Amino acid sequence: MSDETTTGTKASPGGGEQRVVIVGAGMAGVQTAVALREQGWTGEIVLLGEETHQPYDRPPLSKAVLLGKADGSTLDVDFAGLGIGLRLGVRVTGLRADKRLVETGAGPVPYDILVIATGAEPIPLPGTEGVPGVHLLRTLDDAERLRPVLARQREIVVVGAGWIGAEFATAAREAGCAVTVVEAADRPLAGALPAEVAAPMTAWYEDCGARLVTGARVTSVDENGLLLADGTRLRAGAVVVGIGARPATDWLAGSDVELAGDRSVAADDRLRTSVPDVY
Ligand SMILES: Cc1cc2nc3c(=O)[nH]c(=O)nc-3n(C[C@H](O)[C@H](O)[C@H](O)COP(=O)(O)OP(=O)(O)OC[C@H]3O[C@@H](n4cnc5c(N)ncnc54)[C@H](O)[C@@H]3O)c2cc1C
Incomplete structure (x- = not known):
């Protein structure tokens, strides 16, 4: 995050507090949302995830969950208590950086700051x-x-x-x-x-x-x-x-976010992408 956004709020162009939208409710997306709150971000946080399950950790899937020794590996996070707007079953299909919104099957979602955390497939x-x-x-x-x-x-x-x-x-x-x-x-x-x-x-x-x-x-x-x-x-x-995974970045096609040769998001040492306010 840039200096202006690491602590507290920053006024959005329209007046009120800024809204962070995080795409991908895996470990990275969830930890980003939690860390924002822990570090004092008071603006809105919206966490969008394609899967319908409560966010979970993947390592147990190939171990205890597979063998029936555990039903799941849900992350122990109180989203409501932290004021994180978790929206499950929402697939993000595109980014319109010129309009500061992401497109989803359930309609557009506007952001002031966007975090890409769609992981791998x-x-x-x-x-x-x-x-x-x-x-x-x-x-x-x-x-x-x-x-x-x-x-x-x-x-x-x-x-x-x-x-x-x-x-x-x-x-x-x-x-x-x-x-x-x-x-x-x-x-x-x-x-x-x-x-x-x-x-x-x-x-x-x-x-x-x-x-x-x-x-x-x-x-x-x-x-x-x-x-x-x-x-x-x-x-x-x-x-x-099990022949490998690749970055889940198809939804960024046609956006100005620069991708590297392996389709991963190109970012600098502060995780800034080629598009302003997109991390
Ligand atoms: C079976 C298995 C076992 C593993 N075991 C280990 C282990 O033992 N040790 C270890 O260190 N690592 C392990 N890993 C790897 C580890 O799980 C990953 O490094 C970790 O999940 C990465 O987290 P992430 O949040 O970056 O991405 P992901 O876990 O890929 O999460 C990204 C999320 O974004 C969502 N998403 C993707 N595209 C969209 C979209 N367009 N719109 C909305 N949502 C979207 C996905 O549904 C997903 O929930 C394992 C992985 C697997 C699959």
Whole structure:
């Protein structure tokens, strides 16, 4: 935030107190709203989130929530008490910086200061959208859909030996499923960690009883399983795709907010974007 906005209020051009609108009610959006109040912001705070659940933390989704050991991981924040206007089930579809408003399915929402906190969305495996039995794991709804899959103890193929793949494979093994993990690179976490750091992960898959197949490219997936580029067919009752995430910034297309090559929002060392009053 700029100096003028870090403490207290700033008069809006129309007179009264300024309104901060935060898009995205994940950890970043919620903590921004709470921190604004903690640091003395007295103006209006509106927090818009696409999901209909009370804001929650994602790490337990691939652990306790998936295994049915916890129902959820709702963040312990008293939004009403803090005077934070939480609006759930609202997808923001566009930014009109010239008019200082964001567009939503429920109509335009004006802001004086805008915070972009829409996080990331999982990358689907090309050609698998809509194929029955293919899952992503990002939201509470995804975790709830996957719980009964684990409970049925089916043969599961996980595509991607990254963090999500590793965590899902562990949970699925704990639930008694047969698990095969296919990874296009020659080792787990190839895109995230240097080889010597990631090396212990290979043995870890073996220890937890999951079969790890590296150097394996998936060419097609259907409801019975998947086909690898070398002709191997893997049978699967369910396929879980964990091949990475990308910034959820589609809604900024056509706005003046500059995006970097990976579609993330370009910002300076004070989190200012290329558009005034948009952070
Ligand atoms: C299964 C899983 C397990 C994880 N485990 C760990 C872990 O063990 N340790 C760790 O450090 N990290 C873990 N992570 C990563 C961690 O959860 C993320 O770093 C964190 O969620 C990022 O928070 P965020 O608020 O920036 O973004 P997000 O969590 O992506 O939240 C963004 C929110 O914005 C909403 N949104 C997006 N677009 C729009 C729109 N156009 N309009 C309105 N709302 C929108 C989304 O619905 C979402 O609720 C895990 C992630 C997952 C998915």
